[in-house]
Amino acid sequence: MTKVPHIDFRKNTQHVAPRLVAATQKSTRTAVTKRAQAVETFGEEKFEALRQAGHDIKLHAITHLDEYLPMIEERVTQAGGIVHWARDDEEARRIVLEIAAQHNAKRVVKVKSMATEEIELNHALKDAGIEAFETDLGEYIVQLAGQRPSHPTAPALHMTKEDIAELFRNKLGVDAPPVPSDLTEIARNKLRQEFLSADMGISGGNFLIAETGTLVIVTNEGNGRMCTALPPVHVAIVGIEKVIPDWESLAVMLKLLARSGTGQKITAYTNLITPGAEEGPREFHLVLLDNGRSRILQDEIARETLLCIRCGACANICPVYNNVGGFAYGWVQLGPIGAILSPQLLGTKIAGDLPFASSLCGACADVCPVKIPIPKILLHLRHRVAEGDRFEGAIVSKSVGVVGSVGATTLSAPWLYRIGGRMLQAIQLPFRRGDWLTKLPPPFNRWTRVRPFPAVKNDFRWWWKNIGRR
Numbered sequence: 001m002t003k004v005p006h007i008d009f010r011k012n013t014q015h016v017a018p019r020l021v022a023a024t025q026k027s028t029r030t031a032v033t034k035r036a037q038a039v040e041t042f043g044e045e046k047f048e049a050l051r052q053a054g055h056d057i058k059l060h061a062i063t064h065l066d067e068y069l070p071m072i073e074e075r076v077t078q079a080g081g082i083v084h085w086a087r088d089d090e091e092a093r094r095i096v097l098e099i100a101a102q103h104n105a106k107r108v109v110k111v112k113s114m115a116t117e118e119i120e121l122n123h124a125l126k127d128a129g130i131e132a133f134e135t136d137l138g139e140y141i142v143q144l145a146g147q148r149p150s151h152p153t154a155p156a157l158h159m160t161k162e163d164i165a166e167l168f169r170n171k172l173g174v175d176a177p178p179v180p181s182d183l184t185e186i187a188r189n190k191l192r193q194e195f196l197s198a199d200m201g202i203s204g205g206n207f208l209i210a211e212t213g214t215l216v217i218v219t220n221e222g223n224g225r226m227c228t229a230l231p232p233v234h235v236a237i238v239g240i241e242k243v244i245p246d247w248e249s250l251a252v253m254l255k256l257l258a259r260s261g262t263g264q265k266i267t268a269y270t271n272l273i274t275p276g277a278e279e280g281p282r283e284f285h286l287v288l289l290d291n292g293r294s295r296i297l298q299d300e301i302a303r304e305t306l307l308c309i310r311c312g313a314c315a316n317i318c319p320v321y322n323n324v325g326g327f328a329y330g331w332v333q334l335g336p337i338g339a340i341l342s343p344q345l346l347g348t349k350i351a352g353d354l355p356f357a358s359s360l361c362g363a364c365a366d367v368c369p370v371k372i373p374i375p376k377i378l379l380h381l382r383h384r385v386a387e388g389d390r391f392e393g394a395i396v397s398k399s400v401g402v403v404g405s406v407g408a409t410t411l412s413a414p415w416l417y418r419i420g421g422r423m424l425q426a427i428q429l430p431f432r433r434g435d436w437l438t439k440l441p442p443p444f445n446r447w448t449r450v451r452p453f454p455a456v457k458n459d460f461r462w463w464w465k466n467i468g469r470r
Contacts, residue, residue: 004346007330009353010446016324020158024150024325027157028316034263035313035367042259054256055371057249058307061210061241062297068210068243069288075213081275081284088291089119092237095287096121096202097128099235103283105130105199109191109227111217112136113204114152114310115237115289117332118345121202132202133194135223140187144171150326152334153261153312158325191223201227201281205238206309207253211246215286217271218257220264224271234273234281239289241306253309256369261311292345301380305340307370314364314374320357329354336364340377348385355381424456 039047061068073083086092100108108130110116122143125132134143138155142148145167149155156164161178168176168186176186203224207216215236217224228234244250258264275284297303315321315335326334331351333342339358342351355378364374410416431437436452439445447453 004331004350006349007342007346007351007353009328009330009357012328012330013324016328019160020150020325020327021323023160023163024158025322027151027154028322031154031261031263031312031316035260035316036263038259038263038265042255047259050252050255051369051371053252054309054369055307057244057252058309058370059304061243061245061249062303062306065240065243065297068245069240071210072208072213072243072286072288075210076275076284076286079213079275081213081286084285084287086237086287086289086291089289092119092287092289092291093121093124095285096235096237097124099233099285100125100128100130100200103199103233105233107194107198108132108200108202109135109194109198109223109231110139110201111203111219111224111227112139112155113202113237114149114332115204115239116202117149118291119237119289121237133191133198135191135194135227136219136221137184137187137223140191141167144168148327148332150334151312151315152310152337158327195223195226195230198227198231200233200235201229201231203228203234203236205236205242206257207250208238208243209245209247209250210243212274215271215273216250217273218254218267218269219271220262220268222269224269228271228273229280232281233283233285235285235287236273237287237289239291240293241308257309257311260309260313260367260369296344299344299380302340302344302377304372305337305344305377307372308337308341309370310337311369313367313369317363317367319359319361319363329357336374336378337372340374340381343381343385348381352385355379355385418461421456428456 042050076083084095086095099105106129108125110122110132112134116122122132122134134140136155138157139149141156141159141164142150145156145159151157159167161180161183164183165176165178168174168183172186172190174186176183203215203217205215206218208214209216215238217228228236244253254266254270258267261267273280273284293306296306312335314337315326318336321335329335329338329342331338331342331346333345336358339354342354345351358375358378360375360378362375365372365376368374410420428437431440432455433452435455437455438448438452440448440453444453
């Protein structure tokens with residue numbers, strides 16, 4: 001795994017610009033509205049049944065990878081493709097660089113792919129002297145800005161049209177008015193020649209159909225077809241969890257993905273790629289990426305993280321994501337799905353903050369198209385962080401553990417609870433400002449640095465005795 005520094009989520013949130021938050025919230029509100037309209041049109045009861053079907057399909061697939069992965073290798077190889085197995089990000093990068101060297105590839109065009117972001121492929125290509133061009137509009141924008149995507153499906157969601165116009169003027173040296181259609185045309189003209197001159201195309205994949213070895217890439221831009229059909233070589237880096245059994249399964253997943261991600265009945269381009277097609281590249285390589293996914297499968301609760309189809313609906317609805325943006329999560333996996341996936345891929349010593357970056361409101365689970373129980377997994381990972389990850393050991397400080405034990409004892413003994421309530425009423429007086437506690441001493445100041453805490457008034461028993469029974 002690529003060395004990632006410790007993710008300090010709280011510190012990251014302190015550097016979030018209000019402008020970024022405003023742009024994020026504007027975009028996610030639109031996405032949430034469109035999804036709701038799409039579900040209502042489809043029929044809420046039917047959509048719930050579809051979600052359950054999607055959940056069952058994905059859970060079956062990831063628990064039968066020993067059957068489906070060899071099937072994919074066999075089908076792809078029979079059709080003339082070449083299959084590679086990558087245990088980790090380093091091996092995946094090495095495979096891609098070796099393929100590029102074999103074909104003397106110096107210019108690469110890419111389809112938007114979270115897998116290539118995960119393995120930091122662009123940095124490896126640059127270090128090898130290979131120019132890589134992101135061709136999804138959002139990815140192209142963040143690549144020009146030197147940033148990572150801030151959303152799973154809308155990489156430049158955090159930027160306004162004015163931000164993008166200024167970026168194009170500075171980086172491309174063109175007259176760029178803040179008009180979306182004009183900005184799109186500028187990017188299209190810049191990328192057209194790259195499609196035609198590229199030595200290699202690189203993509204991820206939304207799904208892999210085990211039945212036929214077909215790679216499925218879903219986009220709303222034509223760049224996906226240009227990257228996978230025009231260059232002489234196509235390399236697809238796909239996580240092993242993207243496997244689905246058959247075409248009937250794909251029909252379910254496409255209905256869920258489009259409505260959940262963008263509020264569409266179906267996305268504009270659904271690319272079905274099977275090696276050996278006359279109109280495709282001369283050579284097709286499929287890199288099956290593990291990079292910690294097998295380890296996730298060992299945890300019977302957390303394994304459902306791998307059901308994710310990367311629609312971004314959980315981020316759109318999440319109150320935490322909407323108030324801090326995507327960069328606060330410190331890595332390529334963002335929002336609620338990032339809060340449960342990053343700690344499992346990177347380890348809790350690096351990303352142990354993220355399971356706590358949630359209000360546990362459950363909205364993410366309500367909109368997830370494949371019914372991932374995100375709150376349940378968040379709590380499970382919090383337990384792993386506090387009590388000790390079997391792979392890494394506990395990372396929560398002893399003081400926090402002591403406070404938790406004292407709290408549990410107090411809450412389980414009524415007489416201690418009553419005494420504690422009276423003590424709190426007395427202790428809070430120096431910090432009380434009206435009905436609020438605005439500045440508390442450590443460790444409670446972790447809360448009051450961000451927002452005030454309600455003052456403790458008379459307890460419920462007092463209220464019930466003197467007021468509640470009137």
